[in-house]
Amino acid sequence: MILLKQSSPFDVFLDKLTGRSVLGDAECHAILGLPGRPVQVRTNRDFVRLGEQVEHASLVVEGLVGCFGQNRDGARQITAIHIDGDMVNLNSVVAPGATSALQALTVSTVIQVPHAALHEMALRYPAIAEAFWRETVADAAILADWTVNVGRRDARSRTAHLLCEMVCRYDRGDNANGASFHFPVTQTHLADMLALTSVHVNRTLKGLKEDRVVQVSAREITVLDWDRLVEIGDFDPAYLQIGRPGGERQQQRAVG
Amino acid sequence: MILLKQSSPFDVFLDKLTGRSVLGDAECHAILGLPGRPVQVRTNRDFVRLGEQVEHASLVVEGLVGCFGQNRDGARQITAIHIDGDMVNLNSVVAPGATSALQALTVSTVIQVPHAALHEMALRYPAIAEAFWRETVADAAILADWTVNVGRRDARSRTAHLLCEMVCRYDRGDNANGASFHFPVTQTHLADMLALTSVHVNRTLKGLKEDRVVQVSAREITVLDWDRLVEIGDFDPAYLQIGRPGGERQQQRAVG
DNA sequence: CGCGACTTTGACAGATGTCAAGGCTTGTGG
DNA sequence: CCACAAGCCTTGACATCTGTCAAAGTCGCG
Numbered sequence A, B: 001m002i003l004l005k006q007s008s009p010f011d012v013f014l015d016k017l018t019g020r021s022v023l024g025d026a027e028c029h030a031i032l033g034l035p036g037r038p039v040q041v042r043t044n045r046d047f048v049r050l051g052e053q054v055e056h057a058s059l060v061v062e063g064l065v066g067c068f069g070q071n072r073d074g075a076r077q078i079t080a081i082h083i084d085g086d087m088v089n090l091n092s093v094v095a096p097g098a099t100s101a102l103q104a105l106t107v108s109t110v111i112q113v114p115h116a117a118l119h120e121m122a123l124r125y126p127a128i129a130e131a132f133w134r135e136t137v138a139d140a141a142i143l144a145d146w147t148v149n150v151g152r153r154d155a156r157s158r159t160a161h162l163l164c165e166m167v168c169r170y171d172r173g174d175n176a177n178g179a180s181f182h183f184p185v186t187q188t189h190l191a192d193m194l195a196l197t198s199v200h201v202n203r204t205l206k207g208l209k210e211d212r213v214v215q216v217s218a219r220e221i222t223v224l225d226w227d228r229l230v231e232i233g234d235f236d237p238a239y240l241q242i243g244r245p246g247g248e249r250q251q252q253r254a255v256g
Numbered sequence C: 001c002g003c004g005a006c007t008t009t010g011a012c013a014g015a016t017g018t019c020a021a022g023g024c025t026t027g028t029g030g
Numbered sequence D: 001c002c003a004c005a006a007g008c009c010t011t012g013a014c015a016t017c018t019g020t021c022a023a024a025g026t027c028g029c030g
Helices: A011-020 A025-032 A115-124 A126-152 A155-169 A187-194 A198-210 A226-233 B011-020 B025-032 B115-124 B126-152 B155-169 B187-194 B198-210 B226-233
Strands: A037-041 A046-048 A056-062 A065-070 A076-082 A101-104 A108-114 A180-182 A214-217 A220-223 B037-041 B046-048 B056-062 B065-070 B076-082 B101-104 B108-114 B180-182 B214-217 B220-223
Touching (some): A011 A126, A025 A126, A056 A115, A065 B126, A076 A126, A115 B126, A126 A187, A126 B076, A126 B115, A126 B126, A155 A187, A155 A226, A187 A198, B011 B025, B011 B126, B025 B126, B037 B056, B056 B115
Antiparallel strands (some): A065 A101, A180 A220, A214 A220, B214 B220
């Protein structure tokens, strides 16, 4: 599968897909040829509301997007965070009634891809249908990990764990000492991800900074001591299922 | 789709599928004809271990099965619970490397269905591929709800919420006052689902019993005041996506 | 320069965890 | 049919983590 043109906004998405699934040329071309309408979303703006019937999935091209739930009192819980190249709500193709809200955490650009196109593609190319399903499974694995994180780790460990995850998802997992990534979220956002209060996030982050494990400046996070961060965060990247098509088992032929 | 024979152990599974997806006769027959090997699992026995490569999905016929994560100290967190008729790890068809352990909470009977059969069926019947994908999405929605529950509700509300969910999943949602269901889990199991300690589960349950909201006897849970339970639990069943094929939008033709 | 959003800090409150002991149920074997 | 053991439930006293409230400091932007 040698496709070198880096022009389509779907390139990064395709990369993520092929990181987990085996796709043939025909499928790759199809993905790259998907239709889509770019949309800018302002910070803290819901672009999908709870209960809404959506008609397109959204591919993040730039920015950060969160999946929000909340309790009766309005306390919010982020259940997933999506970075560029992630198709936020691919799941909506088969379940268009949104069960959680989607909000941009920063100014973001997303490409709205009509369900019809994705659905048709899944019907036509079983390998794509499978790849989409697999993406949903991977997202669910991350979600399960978040549940464990929120449920069974204390604030310090929980925070470190999240940072480890983001390092890996930003593909800085190797050579991680000194690795840094732009993570433009407020401490309130972090609190919503970690099920803490922003005050406590502040204290926790302070601790990690004082211990020279990470450095945070201008919303840029730098890992000073990766091994220590992994240990504090009780982190094992297996659940992220990054870069092993077919769960390192299937030798699926590339149909196409 | 008129299939009245209630002989196959896949009947309940098919019911759940058709509750969310539209399937034609051919697909229904195919599902009912799936191969499978019944297996008994003892209480507290892992039948899938973390990291294991599995080769079949497991359909719960009887009993209760939990999906477990844990932290470094061995504190456990249940991330999903499956009752009879649930295909526990349908997701393993496309991601055979287990990212969490599966354990029977009570003596359970599961039917092991080879991935090969499920995979082949998904390739042959796009509507089934889609239905399987949709089941994964529904499970993920429940998981997201659990994350919110664990992260943003206090012990009392969290417990009530879980009970509400189980009432609905056991299909006792209507006529819910007086509804009861067999839920043979220990308080330690409940603690692992709710991210509490068993001691605190005990105190919380005591409170709900004293307030005449629920009654618990011999592992049978009876709802005394459904409206109150819903209110305490801050519960809205929408996320369960029960009984509305296609997310109450798609008028999908039944292919077959 | 000043406003608004975000961060940082301290004092205190409250929810939940920890530890430990005793009571109850259930199943088993004599 | 009784006695015992094992697991489970229940309870109390106390510890600890995290939340709450409030104020001041900082940063970036118009």
